[in-house]
Amino acid sequence: MNSIPSSQTIPFQLQGQFVGFIYKSNGQSKSLILAVGERQLRVKIDKSLRDTQALNILPGDWISITGEQEFKGNFTKLKLKAYEINRLSCNVKCDQEQENNANVTVQGKTCPKKGKILLCNKSDCAKRGGRKLHQLLEQTLCNLGLQDHVTIEKTSCQKRCGKAPNMILMPGKSKHSKPNPKAIAELLEEHYLNSLNK
């Protein structure tokens, strides 16, 4: 007769709303809480994903998690471990949608309906911070409520490879090299919200 294994591991993919991280005493994240319908699930985060800044998710974001679930004992204990986490959409919605107007109102300010960030996607920029910059721009647009009005477009080489990563804010053709991650929110707010309201 076959003996019953003491544990069994099966791959899973889950989608739900991110609630928050659970941290170790050293400040490193070890798990996250995911709301799926009425249930809140605790999901352990694989070591390779424990840089929560790189994960770039905020409470309320919709995320997808790929990982493994481990059943222990008589299938009474279930452990979930995440190997890949992707943000599906952010939780911030613009205050108002105005389909036929050239401008829309975000946070009480007017922003252009068709703003664009041209982000260099060639190897020098991609390798030297471009990928992280892309994630940061997406998240910041969400945080500012601009995600429906400013798109990110990947471009070929912008001929400033020595100063990678590079991007251009449109309208206005405002060129930025090696933007300081801490100043991105201020930069986008200034370009897409404040300068248009002066």
Ligand code: FES
């Ligand atoms: S690779 Fe980005 S500017 Fe050349």
